[in-house]
Amino acid sequence: MADxxxxxxxxxGSTPKDATPDGSPQKRPAPDISPSSTTPPTGNTTADxxxxxxxxxxxxxxxxxxxxxxxxxxxxxxxxxxxxxxLPALIRHAVQMAWRASPRDTLATISLSxxxxxxxxxxxxxxxxxxxxxxxxxxxxxxxxxxLPSLLLVGAAATLRTSLQxxxxxxxxRLEPQVSRIAEKQLYELTSRVDLICFDDPDFHDSLQRARxxxxxxxxSVVNSAIDLLTGLIGIGAAAGVLGILHPVLLPLLVLAxxxxxxxxxxxxxxxxxxxxxxxxxxxxxxxxxxxxxERETAAEVRSFTMRRFLMRLYDAVAGAEQExxxxxxxRQTVARVIGEALGGLGTGLVYLAxxxxxxxxxxxxxxxxxxxxxxxxxxxxxxxxxxxxxxLYEEGLYFTDFLDFCAxxxxxxxxxxxxxxPAAFExxxxxxxxxxxxxxxxxxxxxxxxxxxxxxxxxxVGENGSGKTTLSKILAAxxxxxxxxxxxxxxxxxxxxxxxxxxxxxxxxxxxxxxxLTAKDNIAMGLEKGxxxxxASAEVAxxxxxxxxxPNGYRTLLDRRFKDGHEPSGGQWQRIAVARGFYxxxxxxxxxxxxxxxxARAEHTLFERIRRHADGRSVLLITHRLxxxxxxxxxxxxxxxKVVEQGTHAHLMAFDGIYADLYNIQASAYSPAxxxxxxxx
Numbered sequence: 001m002a003d004x005x006x007x008x009x010x011x012x013g014s015t016p017k018d019a020t021p022d023g024s025p026q027k028r029p030a031p032d033i034s035p036s037s038t039t040p041p042t043g044n045t046t047a048d049x050x051x052x053x054x055x056x057x058x059x060x061x062x063x064x065x066x067x068x069x070x071x072x073x074x075x076x077x078x079x080x081x082x083x084x085x086x087l088p089a090l091i092r093h094a095v096q097m098a099w100r101a102s103p104r105d106t107l108a109t110i111s112l113s114x115x116x117x118x119x120x121x122x123x124x125x126x127x128x129x130x131x132x133x134x135x136x137x138x139x140x141x142x143x144x145x146x147x148l149p150s151l152l153l154v155g156a157a158a159t160l161r162t163s164l165q166x167x168x169x170x171x172x173x174r175l176e177p178q179v180s181r182i183a184e185k186q187l188y189e190l191t192s193r194v195d196l197i198c199f200d201d202p203d204f205h206d207s208l209q210r211a212r213x214x215x216x217x218x219x220x221s222v223v224n225s226a227i228d229l230l231t232g233l234i235g236i237g238a239a240a241g242v243l244g245i246l247h248p249v250l251l252p253l254l255v256l257a258x259x260x261x262x263x264x265x266x267x268x269x270x271x272x273x274x275x276x277x278x279x280x281x282x283x284x285x286x287x288x289x290x291x292x293x294x295e296r297e298t299a300a301e302v303r304s305f306t307m308r309r310f311l312m313r314l315y316d317a318v319a320g321a322e323q324e325x326x327x328x329x330x331x332r333q334t335v336a337r338v339i340g341e342a343l344g345g346l347g348t349g350l351v352y353l354a355x356x357x358x359x360x361x362x363x364x365x366x367x368x369x370x371x372x373x374x375x376x377x378x379x380x381x382x383x384x385x386x387x388x389x390x391x392x393l394y395e396e397g398l399y400f401t402d403f404l405d406f407c408a409x410x411x412x413x414x415x416x417x418x419x420x421x422x423p424a425a426f427e428x429x430x431x432x433x434x435x436x437x438x439x440x441x442x443x444x445x446x447x448x449x450x451x452x453x454x455x456x457x458x459x460x461x462v463g464e465n466g467s468g469k470t471t472l473s474k475i476l477a478a479x480x481x482x483x484x485x486x487x488x489x490x491x492x493x494x495x496x497x498x499x500x501x502x503x504x505x506x507x508x509x510x511x512x513x514x515x516x517x518l519t520a521k522d523n524i525a526m527g528l529e530k531g532x533x534x535x536x537a538s539a540e541v542a543x544x545x546x547x548x549x550x551x552p553n554g555y556r557t558l559l560d561r562r563f564k565d566g567h568e569p570s571g572g573q574w575q576r577i578a579v580a581r582g583f584y585x586x587x588x589x590x591x592x593x594x595x596x597x598x599x600x601a602r603a604e605h606t607l608f609e610r611i612r613r614h615a616d617g618r619s620v621l622l623i624t625h626r627l628x629x630x631x632x633x634x635x636x637x638x639x640x641x642x643k644v645v646e647q648g649t650h651a652h653l654m655a656f657d658g659i660y661a662d663l664y665n666i667q668a669s670a671y672s673p674a675x676x677x678x679x680x681x682x
Contacts, residue, residue, distance in 0.1 A: 086394070086397070087229070087390070087393065087394065087397075090222065090226065090393060090394075090397040090400065090401075091226045091229065091230070091393075093222075093400070093404060094222045094223045094225075094226035094227075094393075094400075095110075095223075095226065097179055097182070097183065097219060097222075097223060098175055098179055098223045098226075098227075100182055101175060101178035101179045101181070101182045102174065102175060102178050105171045105172075105174045105175045105178070106171075106175065108167065108168070108171035109168050109171040109172045109175065109227055110227070110230065112164045112165070112167045112168035112171065113164075113165070113168045113227070113230060113231045113234055114234060115164045116161050116164035116165045116168060116231075116234070117231075117234030117235055117237060117238045118238070119157045119158075119160045119161040119164065120157075120161055120234075120235060120238040120239075120378065121237075121238035121239075121241050121242055122153075122157045123153075123154050123157030123158055123161065168227075168231070172224065172227055175220075175223060175224075175227075176220045176223070176224060177220075179219055179220045179223050180219065180220045183216050183219035183220070183403070184216055186407060187211060187212070187215075187216045187403070187406075187407070190406075190407055190410035190411065191208065191410070193410075193414060194410050194413050194414060195413060195414070195480075195481065196474070196479045196480060197438075197439070197480055197481070198410075198413055200438050200439055201439040201440070202439070202440065203439075204409070204413070206280070207402070207405065207406045207409055208406060209280065209284065210277075210280065210399070210402040210406065211402055211403045211405075211406035211407070213280070213283070214276075214399040214402065215399050215400065215402040215403030215406065216403055218396045218399040218400050218403070219400060219403060221392065221396050222393060222396045222397055222400040225389050225392040225393035225396055225397075226389075226393055228385065228388075228389035228392075228393075229386060229389035229390060229393050231385070231389075232382050232383070232385040232386030232387075232389050232390075233386060234382075235378065235379070235381070235382025235385065235386070236379055236382045236383055236386060238378070238382075239375045239376070239378045239379030239382060240379065242371070242372075242375040243372060243375050243376070243379070246364065246368045246371060246372050246375070247358065247363065247364050247368065247372070249354065249358065249363075250351075250354070250355065250358075250372055250375075250376075260339075260340045260341075260342075260343030260344040260346075260347060263340055263343075264336050264337050264339065264340020264341070264344075264387075267336040267340075268333045268336050268337060268395075269394040269395035269398075270394075271329055271332055271333055271336070272329060272333065272395055273395055273398045273399075275325055275326075275328075275329045277398075278325075279322060279325060282318055282321060282322055282325075283322075285318055286315065286318045286319065286322065289311060289314055289315045289318060290315070292307075292311055293308070293311050293312075293315070296561075296562070351376060352376075355372060355373070355376075418495075418496060418497055418498050418499065419498070420492075420496050420497045420498070421497065421498065421501060422489075422492075422494075422497040422498050422499075422501040422502035422504075422505065423489045423490065423492050423497070423502075423505075424505055424588075425455075425505070425588045426455060426489040426490050426588065426589075426619075427454065427455050427490055428452055428453065428454050428455065428488075428490060429452065429453040429476065429487070429488065429489055429589065429619070430450075430451075430452045430487070430488040431449060431450055431451045431452065431472070431475070431476065431485070431487050432450055432485055432486050432487070432488065433448050433449070433450055433484070433485040433486075434446055434448070434449045434450070434472075434475060434482040434484070434485035434486070434487065435447055435448055435449070435482060435483050435484045435485055436471060436475060436480060436482050436483055437483060443641075443642070444483075444642050445468050445471040445642050446468045446471055446472055446475070446482070446642045447641070447642040447643050448485070448643070449468070449472060449485075449639075449642070449643065449644050450485075450644065451472075451637050451644060451647070453476075453589070453619050453621060454619065454634075455588070455617070455619055456616075456617050456618065456619060457619050457620070457634040457635065458612065458619075458620045458622060458632070458633045458634050459619070459620070459621050459622070459633060459634060459635050459636075459637070460621075460622045460623070460624070460630035460633040460635070460636045460637070461473065461621065461622070461623045461636075461637050461639060462623075462624070462625075462627060462630060462636060462637070462638055462639070462660060462663065463638055463639035463640055463659075464640070464663075466641075467639040467640050467641060467642070468639045468641075468642040468643075469593075469623045469639055470593055470623065471642075472639070473508075473591050473593055473621060473623055475487060476506075476589070476591060476621060477503070477506050477508050477591055478494060478499050478502045478503050478506065479503075481495060482495075489502075504585075504587070505587050505588055505589065506585075506587050506589045506591065507582040507583070507585035507586070507587040507589070507590045507591065508582060508590075508591045508593070509578055509579050509581070509582035509590070509591065509592045509593065509595045510578070510593050510594075511593050511594035511595070513574070513575075513578035513581070515559065515560075515574055516559070517558070517559065517560035517562070517563070517566075518558070518559065518560075519555065519556050519557060519558055519559065520547075520548050520551060520554070520555045520556070520557050520559055520577065521535060521555035521556065523559055523577050523581065524538060524539060524544065524555075524577060524580045524581050524584050525584060526581055526584070526585075528584065528585070530584070530586075534584060534586070535555070535584065537583075538580045538581075538583035538584035538586075539580045539584075541580070541583050541610050541613075542576050542577075542579035542580035542582075542583055542607070542610065543576045543579075543606065543607065543610070544573075544576040544577045544579065544580035546576075547569060547573040547576055547577060551567055552565070552567060553565070559577075575595070576607075578595075579595055579607060582595075587618070588618055588619060589618070589619050589621070590611075590618055590619070590620045590621070591620075591621045591623075592611065592620060592621065592622050592623065592624075593623045594623060594624055594625070595607065595611070595622075595624075608629050612632070626667070627660070627663060627664045627667055628667065628668075630650065631650045632650070633649075633650070634649070635647065635648065635649065636648065636649065636650060636653055636660065638653065638658070638659050638660045640659060645658070645659060646658050646659060646660055
């Protein structure tokens with residue numbers, strides 16, 4: 001499946017081949033869906049798909065679940081003590097996030113929960129007075145009357161506790177949307193600010209994927225789980241405090257019911273996280289396949305090339321691997337829970353046995369024993385909530401940590417602040433001995449390149465695919481930063497100035513322009529507001545005014561057919577809108593990267609004429625494969641394998657008879673009289 005994006009290699013996350021996703025010895029192999037597999041999924045027979053052989057290879061890249069090892073050392077060896085050490089840091093980060101979202105609601109939630117726990121303890125102690133009065137000697141009416149004051153205290157404590165818990169729950173529910181908002185804002189502020197080169201780094205992309213898919217969505221859950229855990233701890237603390245006051249022996253016995261369930265919760269969380277983490281490449285591949293079968297952009301080719309059965313076979317292989325992993329996870333988690341609950345039940349039995357022995361020995365009075373039973377039940381209820389919260393917090397905290405790690409990585413990749421203001425204009429832009437390589441690539445995309453662009457010039461970059469033209473244009477657009485060499489606007493190094501400010505003085509018309517699901521006006525203005533006159537003028541220069549004139553609501557038409565009353569322009573119409581987008585910016589440097597790729601010959605000629613007229617004192621960097629369009633450029637640079645191999649005017653380069661002349665003659669030959677006559681004869 002070579003046309004699907006390849007995920008990161010084993011070094012980005014693969015398990016040893018003799019281990020399961022959680023690091024334990026592999027007892028049963030995962031389904032073989034590697035590229036070497038020749039066994040098609042059930043139901044995909046030759047009769048079902050006669051155009052494709054039954055033993056066709058299914059190339060799924062790194063989807064095999066055994067190709068993952070990242071985090072094995074930290075995740076698979078996690079035990080209860082590790083979790084206990086990890087939880088305080090998670091709680092601290094969660095509380096900090098909650099405090100940033102709303103200090104008032106955070107303080108209210110925590111303080112009301114603490115007060116609720118205090119009244120729980122007070123109510124349990126007051127219960128002792130009730131039981132002592134009821135178990136004392138004398139007529140029953142007298143004993144009931146003696147118990148009334150304590151009963152009133154118990155009722156008041158219960159009422160206050162319920163009110164405080166309701167208030168804490170209300171404050172906690174207010175926190176959730178505020179925390180979600182601040183977390184999402186933080187994530188997308190960072191993703192929109194990091195350097196463009198980060199998106200060409202597979203490691204960064206995987207980190208971003210984890211933060212987006214699960215990390216940011218877990219932030220509010222982590223905050224809730226942290227608060228629930230604190231509430232559970234307060235409840236257990238209240239019960240433990242009461243048991244310690246009633247009799248010191250009862251306190252350590254309560255621990256017997258805690259440890260087994262805690263172990264089971266930690267074990268279950270670790271199993272789930274390691275499995276889900278291992279399947280991130282699988283989820284991404286499944287997402288790609290589902291988009292191929294369900295998106296409008298690919299629907300035509302899926303049908304034209306009868307891809308449905310082929311894509312379904314790939315999807316079935318991926319979904320089968322996912323199903324097998326999830327079922328295996330459920331089985332192992334069930335075993336862990338059963339063991340934990342069995343040991344927890346044994347611990348609870350020992351607690352009641354010890355209480356019976358204390359009663360039989362006369363070590364505690366009956367009233368105290370009755371209160372102890374209530375305290376133990378309260379403690380077990382709080383323990384259940386604590387274990388559930390611990391399980392959730394630990395599991396969600398792992399994803400939350402992915403979010404925190406990505407945010408830290410993104411901040412580190414932003415580089416230092418560049419306070420020097422960017423120049424608003426130039427007399428000459430100089431690219432001096434610039435080299436640049438993409439992450440993970442050994443050969444440089446640019447190798448010691450030097451060019452210059454003077455004010456008002458039209459400069460063209462030509463060369464075959466992969467020669468470095470677009471990379472050089474992105475460096476000039478301040479989207480990439482060179483590894484060596486420098487770019488100057490007159491005598492100012494662009495590496496030293498504020499990049500966002502510099503980009504405001506550069507307009508880019510890209511071949512792979514974005515088709516924004518916005519109105520026609522916003523697709524041209526791109527967030528700038530320069531008035532209707534500038535909007536109409538830029539649209540007219542680009543020929544986009546003719547496109548807008550055909551739209552049902554003019555500039556207010558939404559350019560996306562997926563929405564009600566939306567309209568979808570053709571490829572050529574989108575190209576004109578993208579050109580108008582560049583003209584509207586009215587910048588001293590205009591970079592045109594294949595601006596006429598989707599236009600017909602007449603529209604292409606007209607657009608280039610308009611670009612020349614629009615230049616008028618501006619500098620234009622033109623990148624195109626259609627060399628007839630660069631004949632009148634002031635200077636042409638020919639790139640080959642990241643190097644400038646030729647430069648000069650069209651006439652000079654044709655006389656030089658090098659790469660440019662060869663490419664130009666190849667294109668021109670298609671329009672020679674002999675070729676035209678031959679084509680007409682066919």
